[in-house]
Amino acid sequence: MDKGISYEKIAKNREKASKKWKDTLCPKIKKLLQKNVDKIGDCIPIKANDRHYQISCYDGNQYSVDLEMRTCTCRIWQLSGIPCKHACSAIFNQNLQPEDMVHPYYNVDTYKQVYEHAILPISGQTLWNETGLVPPLPPNFGRGPGRPAGARNREPDEPNVKTTKIM
Template sequence: MDELKDLDSEAHKWFDDKPVAQWSWSHFKVYPKCNMLLNNVCESFNSAILDAREQPIFSMLESIKQYLMKRLQAYRDMTACKWKNLRFFPNALKLLERNVRRVSDCIPIKSDNTYYEICCFDGRQHAINLRERTCTCRKWQLSGIPCKHAISNQREEIQDYVNEYYSVETYIKVYAPAIMAFTSEMFWEVTGFNPPKPLTQMRLVGRPTLSRRRERDEPMRKTRKKAETLMLKKNQMTVRCRGCGNSGHNVRKCPKTVENR
């Protein structure tokens, strides 16, 4: 933060009223097993139901229900067909493999069968606890996947230290509940209750807003014109004439070629 203050005092001041747990890895909670600051699940779901939001209430709920039914079943089919021989799903294995490639700059020093001291080429030292599955860099606790410091001392199966949150078995349990199908309105049981009446609220003037409500300090999305003004200009190569050898024109517009014509 001191380095940020020297670089940009306004940016440093912007963090004054922001809780540290919302933007710093050092204060993130470790039980979610997620080291990401932003979660785009709600954004993805909101974009998927844009068309359904424009429909009447019953049609909207029916569209969302069918979308979720198809999506959940697609995940179950993918698990049964593609991941049946895997212990962990592929994204977790990619993250683990990426950490394996970074082990070369770590030198482990064994304290006992549980504790290790890891010396890095940048001068930092980290402490590893295999029983608690912790590292002082906190990446292992935050993500649930062993960091490069934890992998550097392993002489056994590395996947044994990956959190069970990433296992295919857990994935199957998450998507096991299914949304049950039901019939259309013509098959519903007739009751003696009065049907619901439509809303008395009048429709507001103008087009309804489709964009979500943004926070007061959230930057607005740039329009196409504004984005073009902020883009860097293309660095074009200097055109050189093959006839006279001068720059600034090609052989078709060369003065000597024009005179000869």
């Protein structure tokens, strides 16, 4: 059996998303977002205008958050699509919900769309038609590029014995 995702797992994920998940966000993403919301006590948002904030943290670092572009200078929000603690601080200061600022690919609807199509199984290799073509050969891993290493010129009084490293 192939070591990739099995048909059973795809069907199970499809059922799980359609029957169990009632929120707009996937459960793991909701937990990650909640962890960031729990950490906003470390951040002091200073409003520059309606979309820009300077976030001062108790560790002395300062970050810039742009709510319209959904960016933070810590880059966690851009890389993950989930608002970082600095962004959550600015979002709450703006009286918005952090769930609305998460990237759409973490929505349950997007997850359902990904798993809605079935991957149809194929018959086993014994039932495949014979093509009459020459089967492909494995790649040739011959000599690598570059000049081959040569033997070192030894001094006349040096023994001609190879030494082995002991580890």
